Amino acid sequence: MAKAQKILLIGGPGTGKSTIINHLDKMGYRCFPEISRKITLTAQKEGTEQLFLSQPLRFSELLLEGRIKQHQEADDLAANYVFIDRGIPDITAYMDFRGDQYPETFENANLKYTYDQVFLLPIWEAIYTSDNERYENLDQAKKIQQQLIKTYTELGYDLIEVPKSSVEKRVEFILTNTQIN
Template identity: 85%
Template sequence: MAKAQKILLIGGPGTGKSTIINRLEQMGYHCLSEISREIILTAQKEGTEQLFLTQPLRFSELLLEGRIKQHQKADQLAANYVFIDRGIPDITAYLDLARDKYPVLFDDANVEYKYDQVFILPIWEAIYISDNERYEDLEEAKKIQQQLIKTYTQLGYDLIEVPKSSVEQRVEFILTNTQTN
């Protein structure tokens, strides 16, 4: 069997990525969830409230390691598609937005680990919610969105914007527009 196509969902905080991933998973598709919350919660248990804010490079290194493992896991799944919540280029997008310096291995990972298709979920004020792991306000989320678009576009990805609609309609849009090899 050929490797599963890696279908990536990106977008600023609070755009509905995890909700869509959860729905796709309920429908029986192979999905890989966002891992940053796991890293944040582990750091909080160890006494660091916001690892990205206090040690952005350490947070990003942990994230890179986890996302590379996800990419490799996707290659081993017996499926036509695997849907992934956020990708490796998200890391450099966030670091670039913060104007933090990082080792070349981050740029190398962006080139080495590719995705077959990228769907972007637009900022949508009506569904935006802040929580314990999402410290960004809506204005910051908008800046992140623009940086994500810039980063992925510079890497040569054609972004497919998912319309603002019900979860079911968004999932249907993604499934309808997922390319087959």
């Protein structure tokens, strides 16, 4: 069997990525969830309230490690395709948004570990919420969204914007527009 195609969902904070991934998973599709919440919760249990804010490079290194692992695991799946919540380039997009410096290994990973399709979920004020692991306000979320678009576009990805609609209709749009080679 050929390697599973990697279908990526990106977008600023609170755009519905995890909700869609959870819905696809319940439908029986192979999915990889966002891992930043797990990293944040682990750091909080160890006494660091917001690892991304206090140690952004360390947080990003852990993210890179986890997302590379997901990418490699996707290659080993016995599936035609896998849906992934956030990709490796999200890391440099966030760090660029904050103005943080990072080693060349991050940019190299953006080029080495690629995705077959990228679906962009737009900022949607009606569904945006912040919580214990999501520190950004809506204005920051909009700026992060622009940085994500810039980063992925500069890497040569064609972004497919998912319309604002019910979860079911958004999932239907993604499935209808997924290219299976």
